[in-house]
Amino acid sequence: MIGLIVRRFLQLVLLLLGISFLVFMSMHIAPGDPATIIGGPTASASDLEAIRNDLGLDRPVIVQYADYLGGILQGDFGYSFQTGQPVTDAILTRFPNTIKLATASMIVAIIIGIVTGIVSAIKQNSWIDLSSTTFALAGVSIPNFWLGTMLILVFAVNLQWLPVGGLSAPIYTIEGMKELILPAITLGTASAALIARMSRSAMLEVIRSDYIRTAKAKGVKPRSLIWIHALRNAMIPVVTVIGINFGGLLGGTIITEQVFAINGIGRLMIDAIASRDFPIVQGTVLLVAAIFVLVNLIVDLIYAFIDPRITYN
Amino acid sequence: MGNQQPLLEVKDLKKYFPIKSGILQRTKANVKAIENVSLRVYEGETLGIVGESGCGKSTFGRTVLGLEKLTNGSILFRGENIEGLSDRKLKGYKKDMQMIFQDPFASLNPRQRIGNALEEAFIIHTDLSKKDREKRVRELLVEVGLEEEHYDRYPHEFSGGQRQRIGIARAIALNPSLIICDEAVSALDVSVQARIIRLLIELQKKYKLTYMFISHDLGVVRHMCNRVLVMYLGTMVELGSSDQIYKNPIHPYTRALLSAIPRPVPGRKKNHIKLEGDLPSASNYPSGCPFHTRCPLAQEHCKLKVPEWREVEEGHFVACHEV
Amino acid sequence: MKNKNLFQFITFLLITVFVVVGCSDKSSSKSGGTSNGGAPSELTYASTSDAAGLSPIDTNDSVSSNVTGQIYETLFTQDPKTLETEPLLAESYETPDDNTWVIKLREGITFHDGTPFNAEAVKYTFEQIKDPERAAPRASLLAPIESIEVKDEYTVVLKTKEPYGPMLAALSHTNAAIVSPAADKEGDIGKNPVGTGPFVFEKWVEGDHVTLKRNEDYWREPAELEKVTFKVVPETSTAISMLETGEVQFIDALPSDQLPRIESIKSVKVQKSEGTRVSYLGFNMEKAPFNELEFRQAVAYGVDQEAYVAQLNGLGTYNESIIGPKVFGYNEEAKNEGYPFDKEKAKEMIKENGYSGEKITLLTANRDNYMKMAEIVQSQLTEIGLTVEIETMEWATFLDTARKGNYEMTFLGWSNSTADGSELLYPNLHSDNIGSSNYSRYKNEAFDKLVQESRSTVDQEVRKEKLHEANIMAIKDAPWIVMEHGTVTAAYDKSVSGLVVDPTGKWSLYNVSRK
Amino acid sequence: MERLLQVENLVTQYKTAEGMFSAVQGISFTVEKGETLCIVGESGSGKSATALSIMGLLPANGKITEGSIRLKKDELVGKTEEQLQRIRGNEISMIFQEPMTALNPVFTIGFQIREPLTIHRKMSKKEATLVSIELLEKVGIPNPKEKLKQFPHELSGGMRQRVMIAIALACEPSLLIADEPTTALDVTIQSQILDLIDDLKEQMGMGVVFVTHDMGVVAEIADQVMVMYAGEVVEMGDVYSIFNNPKDPYTKGLLAAVPNVDDDSKNWLQGVNIHGESTASS
């Protein structure tokens, strides 16, 4: 187990190195000069020169990259071109919001997804199955920016049950939870739908398996048949889907945070890309990649917990 | 038979599968699939290789055919070492050695008409025109007991026995001298099994084929093979003519194996030789004689020393300290 | 044992379900009762992006200015309605000669950190703006100033090489606000701003909101509002929803497309007034056939700006003059000096001069109303016989591309933050600025001379003449075809009063109160 | 002898894409207490469908459409799922062909073997554990205490089949159904398992329905033999009459097709026609 964790961390370092290089180069190749954005339309040529010099953008790209890597080794991820704030600070102020949002959505997705998936597998071809399958398919088919706007219009503007946007109250307060509901649903729907589909097919496969027949031959009651004998086996592929889907979820935060005015990593990232704030882009992309890898490591560990056949050594 | 040049000679063959682990994925241990196997196969004979699952008999067949890279040892075909040959020369040998596989359902490409599947051999090894190839394939189909019209069918349209016939057709297409049958009839119902074996024997007579017949079914091997090799955990246990092995088994494993076979004779007194426990896992290879963990005759020295391969009567070899 | 763990896991899942379900129940039953918004002495404003920083020296964007404008003050200010310059931190000024400005400062004012406001502070601030090391984005504002001298504690003397006409307008600019030298030297005023204004900085959660509180020791009467929040809401439609539910009380720069919705909200008041912003269709004067007057005239005749303005739901007005009605230097005469919409004439000119079927790429940034202009102009120009393709770019790429002159025709706008005509014509059309802010790469010596004179004359009447002359010249020459003159807008909750948006889009919360 | 199982005129049908297909076409047989009935036939003969019909474990597309199955005096056809649950694992038990897949991979051996005891005998976990250890000993598993904590994948195929037998016998059923329980095993292991089943049958006085395609196995274990072909019984009788004096040509063919290890006259293949197999009907 520890071997796995150590190996994954080594891989993570290499992966991040690769990503940082790719992102660094692509941002420098990309048209659009950070200095023109900072200077604005009015800046004169010499103003821009001064800004470029100030940001160190007048040096060769490879020197800049080496410098950047050197900084990282000392825990320095650079400073935002736009605000001059340290990248670590900029990320840390926004990170809790994204984590809140992603976790809440994942919980929504897992609970809704697994329950509907399993229920529709048990009642295969019934109207429950048909309607939850349709729900699942509709869930993955709705563009989530559209869903977000619709939810705001219905629940926040018309019914006024929930706030329109922002995440400002602490999570443990009722206000804090209320703020999270609409964004979590917006972001979680697609994942819920995916998990539901996966749970359904995994469950159907497990139900047809030999060991379930064995359990029936033992006289096990249908309820424990499903919730004890089948569930854990069916969860094995579902957990994988959850892990892989987490990347999509992180991507989804970009749009959800935009729509719900949540001050998170996704929005930081899109703003940084738009304003060519290279250090912030670098920092956020690395963070997101690291989270993705870590989540999948956790998934692998959960995997070993669910499935005794898997051992990591 | 003894003095003639063998068609195939295998010397000290070893095949290990590495187990990788640790942070850098270094090879930590090996699964010993084949440990020091040497034997000769003579033109026109049928050599049976028997043993239980995990004894390395299938790996042996695949290694001889070059489907698996050998770890150590050499394979000589008509006296020439195959190892290290150029691709082109190797291709020539491949033409001369063919294989029939166990699973008639898995051994045919499900997306390919069987006519085209059979033509592959000619495309790879000959310059025949499309028309000639088709003609040959139709002949082959009839040869193995199918019909010419089957040319355009897909594998799923055939029964297991018919598919195995297609497998045989593919194996004989290029007039090879050696055919390795890897559990070729094990997946078939008994009635079909018998007919496929009959077909194999007829073809052997007609084309002077040499068979290496790998099977766990000792009954079939008895009726099919001239000589039989018994394998256990990748090693050779006993080798002899069919009669020597079946009528006068020497090695305790061979005896236990033969005694365990259910005979279709009701009321026969059961005198199964009980073997202790299960096959040790191949990664946890026993020291000394690999059979000592289950052997009823095992002594202390069996655990330490690998038994010698010795000839107990003409053409009858055995590896055991105790007999 | 593994089974035990599984049960625990399931129990955990179930508890989470109940918690979530339970909470959503509670919240839905309760939320009807809670009133949104804060106490009447608080105000929340929503903007689409976050401030880049809170130092007037180091920023140059309107979002930052909105915040810094409440914290810092300038020497002079412009009346939001008449745009006349009035002293603010200054008490009075004299101009003993055309190149000298003697400014008398108000006494007894302290910065929020308790340090006194005096001539040294002014000198320090202005020198920082001019310091190339600091790379202040609006250094150009004070570029003509050669030296800043402290005459006494409350008198500062500015000397210029040449007479600088728009001096007072420049000194009224938000980016010329006076900062506390102590605070700037010791810390980062971009994060912890210290000014003399009616509001004191309290907290900035980057990317989310900035809060200010009332300056109780303000040198005038303290403001009415106790607390002000600047909230970031990137999607305008979300911001409008929040305005409707009362989560924010004030938004500005309303998009024309959303105006009907905002106007339909009962609890919201909308303010619209003429602004200084001018939007235009600009030609790249270095490329053929865009450098040919006939071509530009034909395009000018072919564009029906009225049709475009009609799409703006009452925001924006059309006027052929480049210098807009709210900008210093405007003269009514310029209104009809351009090329009015005349489709037939345009067609004719296109045909006569052999431009028929000319393929044009219309570079457009995908923000503001530029896409709308592009879509409408594309269809209008197609009708007069040109083939127009729209090339869209995001802002960053657009700025870079346009600055380098890699385009044929494009749309841009100029929000004139000092409402002075020189501040429009010099950066945008003077040949000094080709390669930077003169995107059209317009070069006309006579025009340059007029603009230069308008800058180096202190006599405002003379300046006005020069600007008018230059304006007419540019209109005739048509490096730009005016699309619209902007309208400044704000929408706020009915409880808000005293809010005035000036033609440059600036507003102060000093006089704002809530009922 | 008490009549343990009586099957009369059993018809089992499967719903397939091509319509209804009768896997079992009106068969009847009986099993007495302490007797082993072997159902023998080639693939597709309906022997497994018969076994599953008795257990009430037909797949969703399968259904008993006619006939009766009586256990002692209890009619099983038409019982509700709930009633069947009380019988399964208790009165009738079953072991399957694939020991590799028939055990739930994510639960310990202990959990799986305790289950029938806690369900049918209402035992506490502690009691059940003690009984489980006894059971594992009975089926010849060394170190039963440790084995309880292990997972199926940690055992060999033979061991797993022993565990399956222990599970099946936990509640001392009166009827054991074994569906090709040794087909997937090596011969040396097969002989161990066959002996085990035979011994336990003697000890517990169960009736056994043993489904197989291997005539050798039949000869070793059967008291009564039922030969099936295409869903019908072609011949039924005691083991000696079937082997020594087969009446039906199919039975004869089946016997002739089995290669005898002890027979060195090479005439096994003499009567076999080389050509002609049926085409797959799937």
Place this chain on the structure above:
Amino acid sequence: MPADVAFNEKNITPKKKERYIVQTLKRVLKNKLAFIGIIIISIQIILAIFAPILTSYGPYEQNLAVTELGIGEEGHILGTDNYGRDMWSRLVYGARISLIVGLSSVALGLIGGLTLGLLAGFYRKIDGFVMRIVDLLFAFPGILLAMLIIAMLGTSLVNVVIAISIWSIPGCARIVRGSVLSIKKQEYILAMKSLGASDVRIMLKHILPNCTAPIIVFATMRMATAILSTSALSFLGLGAQPPTPEWGAMIAAGQDFMWNAPHMSIIPGIAIMLTVFAFNVVGDGLRDALDPNMELDL
């Protein structure tokens, strides 16, 4: 000998079975949802092909006199947008764009994914290396990857296609590799190797055709994702640019008119939903028909 007679008497004369494709199609059509999906896709294809015949206004044809007309007003079946352009016409031409964008990005992604997956699955030696590259691509959330690519290449529909196809590569590569690994173990591949067939021949003639089932399913599902992603990028201002009648861009533009002209965003919204739904159900149906146990972890 009687035994043989017995075995042969029930022989069925071999009859020719239906083609694999026909069988699969029949099975797909039995699935009600998939049937609906096929109908929706067919309608979309018809709309896309016959767009000029089916519309009486051009998709770019503005008429500022009749802006924001509601559904059915003044001869506009689905009303007009804020420039007075006919919504029906834009919707129909939008179908073209969706299909072209979806097809081309999926096709490009497949080419990349297939190549990588085949090589990685077939040659153990480069497997690790290729899969690390795939992991690298995977570690980017798709939309972020697309945003970076578009920032680099510029905003245009062509670049959206490129971005989405790159985003499809890792998923496709994994699926193909998985299939290759399992097919490689099949005996017919061994049979081909023992015949002496070359690697290229084995890969292209024997492995590739047997990966088609998961690839077809992946491609179908991916069509859905591609259309959805295009619209998300358009929403962020990075996708299709006005006046292109791309549905996502239409929603984004229409959101500003939610109050006075809700049809402007709801109509393309429904169009996207239906299309994506259709591709998803057809993908599901195909998977069920081809191989219910197919591993598609995306």
